[in-house]
Amino acid sequence: MSVAVESAQPSAPPPDLESDKLLPGVHTLPASWWVSDKVLDFEKRAIFAKSWLFCLHKSRFTKAGDYFAFNFLGWNFFLIKTKGGEIKAFHNICRHRAFPVVRKQQGSSTILGCKYHGWSYDTNGLLKKAPHFENIEGFDPTANSLYEIKTHTSRQGLVFVNFDNTENFTPFEEFFAGLENEMDEFDFDDYDYHMSYELDGQFNWKTLMDGYQECYHCPTAHPGLNQAFKMETYKVVPKGNYCRHYAKIVQEEIPIIEDNADPDQESSWFGFGKKKQATEKVQKKANPGGQFNGLWCYLFPTNGINCYSPAWYSIRVLPISAKRTILQYDIYAKKGATEEQKKEFVDFLQQVELEDYNLCEATQKNLNNGIYNTGYLHPLKERGVLYYQGIVRDMVKKHYALEQENGSIINPAALTAKQNADAEELEKICAGIECMGSNPAEQGGLEW
Numbered sequence: 224m225s226v227a228v229e230s231a232q233p234s235a236p237p238p239d240l241e242s243d244k245l246l247p248g249v250h251t252l253p254a255s256w257w258v259s260d261k262v263l264d265f266e267k268r269a270i271f272a273k274s275w276l277f278c279l280h281k282s283r284f285t286k287a288g289d290y291f292a293f294n295f296l297g298w299n300f301f302l303i304k305t306k307g308g309e310i311k312a313f314h315n316i317c318r319h320r321a322f323p324v325v326r327k328q329q330g331s332s333t334i335l336g337c338k339y340h341g342w343s344y345d346t347n348g349l350l351k352k353a354p355h356f357e358n359i360e361g362f363d364p365t366a367n368s369l370y371e372i373k374t375h376t377s378r379q380g381l382v383f384v385n386f387d388n389t390e391n392f393t394p395f396e397e398f399f400a401g402l403e404n405e406m407d408e409f410d411f412d413d414y415d416y417h418m419s420y421e422l423d424g425q426f427n428w429k430t431l432m433d434g435y436q437e438c439y440h441c442p443t444a445h446p447g448l449n450q451a452f453k454m455e456t457y458k459v460v461p462k463g464n465y466c467r468h469y470a471k472i473v474q475e476e477i478p479i480i481e482d483n484a485d486p487d488q489e490s491s492w493f494g495f496g497k498k499k500q501a502t503e504k505v506q507k508k509a510n511p512g513g514q515f516n517g518l519w520c521y522l523f524p525t526n527g528i529n530c531y532s533p534a535w536y537s538i539r540v541l542p543i544s545a546k547r548t549i550l551q552y553d554i555y556a557k558k559g560a561t562e563e564q565k566k567e568f569v570d571f572l573q574q575v576e577l578e579d580y581n582l583c584e585a586t587q588k589n590l591n592n593g594i595y596n597t598g599y600l601h602p603l604k605e606r607g608v609l610y611y612q613g614i615v616r617d618m619v620k621k622h623y624a625l626e627q628e629n630g631s632i633i634n635p636a637a638l639t640a641k642q643n644a645d646a647e648e649l650e651k652i653c654a655g656i657e658c659m660g661s662n663p664a665e666q667g668g669l670e671w
């Protein structure tokens with residue numbers, strides 16, 4: 224299928240309601256949630272293990288055996304195209320002694336051989352060979368397949384995974400209610416993978432999401448974006464665990480910006496949001512944002528899919544620690560686009576992303592220093608921030624209550640495969656030792 228994209232027009236946002244104007248502001252969550260590794264660890268169980276996480280577009284797989292490896296919060300996994308043409312995800316953990324089965328970031332093989340003792344698996348994760356185990360009593364190859372992870376490939380080809388192994392997991396259609404229909408407004412088939420890049424930031428994942436979820440900061444922080452879109456039309460509309468961002472594109476050519484502005488001089492309270500009037504003849508260029516209003520979606524918790532006419536890109540936000548986050552961008556360019564067009568879009572994108580990155584690094588330093596605690600959010604201009612922080616708060620509170628009730632940690636991503644009785648008993652001993660604490664001195668205990 225290939226529709227002429229110039230004719231497509233992403234839909235307009237719903238109108239503001241009268242009642243929206245009366246919404247009160249709300250405070251952000253406390254800064255401690257942005258600086259504590261223990262909170263991140265908890266978020267891993269409460270949020271990330273229960274959410275649908277975007278990985279990539281299916282067009283990146285061309286043949287059976289093509290695979291892509293990922294690491295999300297320590298979960299090592301890979302996606303592979305099976306011989307049957309499906310895309311499946313597996314933990315990158317050999318069932319023998321836990322060595323990673325695939326060793327490259329991406330590759331292609333219809334037989335995945337573990338390089339430790341030579342066990343091998345097919346594209347469906349089934350154990351095909353375990354050298355010297357042929358006649359070992361009690362060994363059942365079918366009970367030793369790779370651990371599969373739930374996946375969903377949308378009809379647009381967007382591939383998601385979900386690590387939740389409990390029976391309470393939320394199906395994709397329920398988690399992202401309405402998203403798949405909304406994505407039909409864009410013709411993903413008319414775009415090819417172009418390139419990826421990565422930024423490594425000294426900030427919490429939520430520091431990035433806070434900026435991502437509003438454009439209140441755009442007039443002050445993004446001169447290029449501010450020229451390409453009519454910022455007064457920017458609107459973030461919360462939906463089902465995702466938010467759609469709307470803004471009208473500037474149809475005419477836009478001025479080429481010279482970046483020599485002094486931020487302390489530029490940001491006047493009364494001039495906020497106004498574009499500078501050119502006093503002399505300004506050089507102009509085609510709008511790098513393309514010809515139509517974008518289809519941009521933030522997907523809770525850590526992904527974004529942003530479609531423009533020249534290209535679309537995805538963002539994967541990978542928390543590494545409370546104060547370090549990796550941002551991965553994949554860009555898919557319109558079929559037939561020239562190298563120059565692609566470069567122009569990438570430059571435009573990278574400029575905006577770098578501006579955001581710098582905002583995050585400076586903000587995080589202040590979140591870390593224990594002075595600031597919460598701030599007041601605008602009910603409409605920062606509605607997206609309110610929305611996603613509200614989901615974070617609710618999921619954390621819910622899981623906290625569950626663990627309190629249970630009296631111990633609940634990890635929804637844990638594999639519930641039956642263990643033998645011996646392992647279960649030994650595991651209880653380990654849990655008991657853990658409860659004693661890591662510092663023997665605190666227990667009034669051992670001296671070596």
Ligand code: FES
Nearest residue numbers: 317319320337340
């Ligand atoms: S760990 Fe993979 S074959 Fe032993």
Ligand SMILES: [Fe+2]
Nearest residue numbers: 434435445579
């Ligand atoms: Fe931004």
